[in-house]
Structure formats: C-alpha cells, structure tokens
Amino acid sequence: MNIELRQISKLYGETQALRKLDLIVTDSVNVLVLIGPSGGGKSTLMRLLGGLESPDSGDLFFNKQHLLQSETVLLQHRRQNGYLFQSFNLFPHLTALENVELPLIKVHGKKPAEARSLSLTALSRFQLDDHADKYPAQLSGGQQQRVAIARAIAIKPRLLLLDEPTSALDPEMTAEVLAVIESLTQSGQQIILSTHEMGFARAVADKVVFLADGKLIEEGPPSALFEQAENKQVQSFFSKVMRY
Ligand SMILES: Nc1ncnc2c1ncn2[C@@H]1O[C@H](COP(=O)(O)OP(=O)(O)O)[C@@H](O)[C@H]1O
Ligand SMILES: [Mg+2]
Secondary structure, eight states: OOEEEEEEEEEETTEEEEEEEEEEEOTTOSEEEEEOSTTSSHHHHHHHHTTSSOOSEEEEEETTEEGGGOHHHHHHHHHTEEEEOSSOOOOTTSOHHHHHHHHHHHTTOOOHHHHHHHHHHHHHHTTOGGGTTOOGGGSOHHHHHHHHHHHHHTTOOSEEEEESTTTTSOHHHHHHHHHHHHHHHHTTOEEEEEOSOHHHHHHHOSEEEEEETTEEEEEEOHHHHHHHOOSHHHHHHHHHHTOO
16 A cells, blocks of 8 residues: 555544644555554544545545545445444444445445345355344354444455454454465555554564554654654553563
8 A cells, every 4th residue: 555644634623633644654565563552543544545434634645545535436446445433343243244235235235136245255254144034132252343344345455454353352252253364464454554463463464553642653664663763752662562
C-alpha cells in the first residue's frame, strides 16, 4: 500500500483525536500495524485511512490518489475496503450467510446468486461452512468474528482494516481469529490492523506505528520498534504491556 498523510488533524468537539499527523507508507508494506495506549488515535486514523470520515485539516493520499479532493473519490475508496471492528457487528436477526450476503447486495450491487456464491466461498475459506445457517447468538465469539472477517473479505477488498479485532475475545478465540488474520497476510491481502496483541503485531507487521495523544511517536519495522525503541514513552509502554 502507498499512503501519504500530511499534517492530518481530527477533532471531536473539544477532543483533538489526531494532531498534525505526518505518515508515509511505501509500496513494500503489505501489513501496517497501529499500536499505542487507548485514546491515542488508532481508531480515528483507521477511519480516516478507510475513507469513513474526513479530517478537519491536512492531506491524505492513498496509492497516490488525493482522497479528499471530492466526496465521490472518498466514497469510491471507502467501497473498495473491508472493515472489521472490535465488537461483533453482525446483525442478530440474520444468519451468518445472510450477514455476509447483505452488504454484497445492498452496498456493492451484486445479484443475489453471485452474492450467495461469493459469501459461501468466503465462509468456506474460514471453515465456517457448517455455520452458514446459524444466527450470531448460536456462534461463539471467535466464530462470530470469523464470520465478520468473511464478510469483510467477500468483496475482495483492496485494503482490509481491522480495528482491535480480538480485544473482546478470550485467549482461545483470540488465537483462532489471529490464525485467520495471519492466513490473510500470507495470501498477500493488504491489511491495516490496530491491536494490543504485541507478539502478533511483531510477527505479521511490515511496519509498525506507535500513536499516543493523537501524535505519531515512533515508527519503523517491527524488529526496530520492539527491540530498540528510541522514544521513552514507547519503551515505557512496552515495559508495561510485555512485563507478564
Ligand atoms: N466519535 C467520537 N466522538 C468523540 N470523541 C471521540 C470519538 N472518536 C474518538 N474520540 C476521542 O478521540 C481520541 C482518540 O480516540 P481513538 O481514535 O478511539 O483512540 P484509540 O483507538 O487509540 O483508543 C480519544 O480521546 C477519544 O475519546
Ligand atoms: Mg480504538
């Protein structure tokens, strides 16, 4: 992926979620991981990168395209991406299969037969064939998140945005969902991931960005960031989250 952010700021009322953020991500990066303390701006940055929201100021380029030039361009960008957020976003009154099909039909204009076939392929990819006709309440948290990932990739997104996809899961389900994400990275899927799973971040990231207080504090390849962080705030974060 190729990203260029210049002086991006985003405010929510009085809260400055991002403060004049600059970021360059080059084509060699397939998996970008955002880490840092809660409230640091990770989710805000992901929403901006996905085209779900616009910044208050600054410039944003994805694959050299100036995304903020018009609503149309931003909308086109948004539609090419797949999203998954922390809490389970499945519709409770729809089966797993219907949950995957719905956006294909409603958002992407697929015909029902094609939507069904794409959905079954996506579910099958994550060993969810036997669960296609179950409702979310009949599935474990890990299975629900796998259905949500199937839904996000069913459109074959250019970019998959995963915002703390395992933070509501117990360890076993976390492992199950991380395995699915790892398989996606191995297939070459471009991913932006925010996570508190430091071991996983280190294993899959091509580039890691540490955000705190709406600012980019440090960035680099995982080996550099995890082993030789230069910034005191980053070192202190690691010493806390990796102590036990
Ligand atoms: N929709 C929103 N409305 C009001 N404040 C928000 C909203 N989204 C984020 N914020 C605030 O912006 C800051 C950054 O939040 P966020 O991007 O969610 O950080 P992170 O994902 O790193 O925890 C926080 O202070 C948060 O409370
Ligand atoms: Mg967040």
